[in-house]
Amino acid sequence: MFELSLLCPEDRVETVSDALDALDALSVSVEDADAQTEAEQALFGEPGMPPPKEGWQRSRVIALFPNEEAAREACALLEPQDFFEGCSVLAVKPVPEQDWVRLTQSQFAPVDITPDFWIVPSWHELPEQARVSIRLDPGLAFGTGTHPTTRMCLRWIARQPQGSLGRTLDYGCGSGILAIGAAKFGATQIDAVDIDPAAVESTNYNASANHVQLRSGLPDAAEGEYQTVLANILATPLKVLAPLLCGRVAAGGSLVLAGILERQADELKQAYAPYLKLEVADSEDGWILMTAQRPA
Known part of the structure; x- marks a missing residue:
């Protein structure tokens, strides 16, 4: 699997993301390009509510493709487009192989509601104290x-x-x-x-x-x-x-x-x-x- 990473201004994020979808990207995600810096922006509103904007002032748009050829072909098709003005290609690089199922499961651990009432993912053992x-x-x-x-x-x-x-x-x-x-x-x-x-x-x-x-x-x-x-x-x-x-x-x-x-x-x-x-x-x-x- 290969990752195509782009830097886009806020007003181009939605158009570029739609174009990547049309180019058969396996997934498209958007991140704050200035995250972990003094320029980082808080984009989202209340918990559970949709974001008020499609992206940050400087957004990193990341698309996953099944192989390097597909990623570079998408890059070559995007760069000449008028809507790509102001955007730039950051990288085309391989994504390390991972056990995605195990990685996803590791994010969910048993949750105690009361000392003897627990929510337990199916792949975990029941805690000893779980009566319900x-x-x-x-x-x-x-x-x-x-x-x-x-x-x-x-x-x-x-x-x-x-x-x-x-x-x-x-x-x-x-x-x-x-x-x-x-x-x-x-x-x-x-x-x-x-x-x-x-x-x-x-x-x-x-x-x-x-x-x-x-x-x-x-x-x-x-x-x-x-x-x-x-x-x-x-x-x-x-x-x-x-x-x-x-x-x-x-x-x-x-x-x-x-x-x-x-x-x-x-x-x-x-x-x-x-x-x-x-x-x-x-x-x-x-x-x-x-x-x-x-x-x-």
Whole structure:
């Protein structure tokens, strides 16, 4: 495998990246060419939100090709183009052979939610202290147990009295980790829904791997009221979804929301005030968990 590395100004990043895709690059990535220097720029906005720009003022665009011939041919085709003005070729060089599966797996270690509740990648041994565990293969969908929002939701689930979760809805289920966690702690008739079909597929796979029963599908698969409604998304969609999510909470039931930054607490409380009274129940690394209970 060979790497073609280019230096591009911000306004050329998207066009050059599209051209590399059209030239059958195996992958295209963009980095700050001034990273680790005083000129380094913070490009990204809030956690989980898309970047406001396509690149940095000085961006390094890196494309991978299956062999040197393909990389140099792409370079030769790009250089004469008008849109390449202001760009330059940094290098064409081989990429060291690596065991990519092992390298990827090494990035995911067991995660403790409580001292005896752990999220464990399938290739790891269970920790001795794990009384309850979720086996998970990180895939295309969000939710590996490492993000504070996921950890807080799972902590809340683990701390509920036995048998209190009841019928449960995981809205925006991602990998299905919250629905699976609820099942491990006694929830019944679990519905896990997401707008992304890939998330539904990931949820089905992970539920099967953990030997739990749930029903997954697109959002219209959710029906009726639930004793527990979980939604780990982001603040803006959570505000839009306020009437829908609150309408799913049964009398005496709980609403659990995550994906919220600490500074967004008041706007979430205001959005949900016509339906339920939200309170901050947990916090971690600048994120908060908000919960509400419908009167019995």
